[in-house]
Amino acid sequence: MTRVLIVDDDELIRAGLRAILDAEPDLEVVGEAADGAEVVPAAIRLRPDVVLMDVRMPALDGIQATRLLLDRLDVPPRVLVVTTFENDEYVYEALGAGAAGFLLKRSRPQQIVDAVRVVARGDSLLFPAAVRRLASAYGAPDGRLPGAQLTEREGEVLRLMAEGLSNAEIAARLVLGLETVKTHVGNVLAKLGVRDRTQAVVVAYRSGFISP
Numbered sequence: 001m002t003r004v005l006i007v008d009d010d011e012l013i014r015a016g017l018r019a020i021l022d023a024e025p026d027l028e029v030v031g032e033a034a035d036g037a038e039v040v041p042a043a044i045r046l047r048p049d050v051v052l053m054d055v056r057m058p059a060l061d062g063i064q065a066t067r068l069l070l071d072r073l074d075v076p077p078r079v080l081v082v083t084t085f086e087n088d089e090y091v092y093e094a095l096g097a098g099a100a101g102f103l104l105k106r107s108r109p110q111q112i113v114d115a116v117r118v119v120a121r122g123d124s125l126l127f128p129a130a131v132r133r134l135a136s137a138y139g140a141p142d143g144r145l146p147g148a149q150l151t152e153r154e155g156e157v158l159r160l161m162a163e164g165l166s167n168a169e170i171a172a173r174l175v176l177g178l179e180t181v182k183t184h185v186g187n188v189l190a191k192l193g194v195r196d197r198t199q200a201v202v203v204a205y206r207s208g209f210i211s212p
Helices: 011-022 036-046 062-072 089-097 109-120 128-138 152-162 167-174 178-192 197-207
Strands: 002-007 027-033 050-054 078-083 101-104
Touching: 002 011, 002 036, 002 109, 011 027, 011 109, 027 036, 027 109, 036 050, 036 062, 050 062, 050 109, 062 078, 062 089, 078 089, 078 109, 089 101, 089 197, 101 109, 152 167, 152 178, 152 197, 167 178, 178 197
Parallel strands: 002 027, 002 050, 050 078, 078 101
Antiparallel strands: none
16 A cells, blocks of 8 residues: 655645545555645654655745655655646756656646556656756756766666656667666666656756756
């Protein structure tokens, strides 16, 4: 059973998401929060696997709340940002802060359910075209790729990650074994000093390693 915490300052949004998720046999909404300031205490108490996080909230926004979750919990939940606009610069910041992906509030119920399942199993939910637009709107690349330089193969893997490909799809594209791809992905994350694939892709865009 995947435990979900819903964080949104709109009570109607929270109620709608709860109804959608609680209708699934493998998903359970264990709590709600109306502001980012409530997230860490709620997560400590309820131990959710996934947090559906609104970006814009009055006291503490979803970006800061995401950072606090990842910093203060030994085993933090996966964060799925829920937003109204896919080109919202706050979404890009949230991805950089460690969110596993983002979802539009106008998404169909099945898309919301699928997204929760994707991030719950440890994958990232990226929409390549939307991330490119976000990166382009964010500003000029800073020209710096943190950490040690990537090998040619690791660079190829990072570019395919930015296209939204899974490890299995990358393995098929590069004609490599799945375990080899997992090793390359792990090396990319370590060299860039990031937690997951989403952050790696954001860093790649910010540095100019990948062009929007």
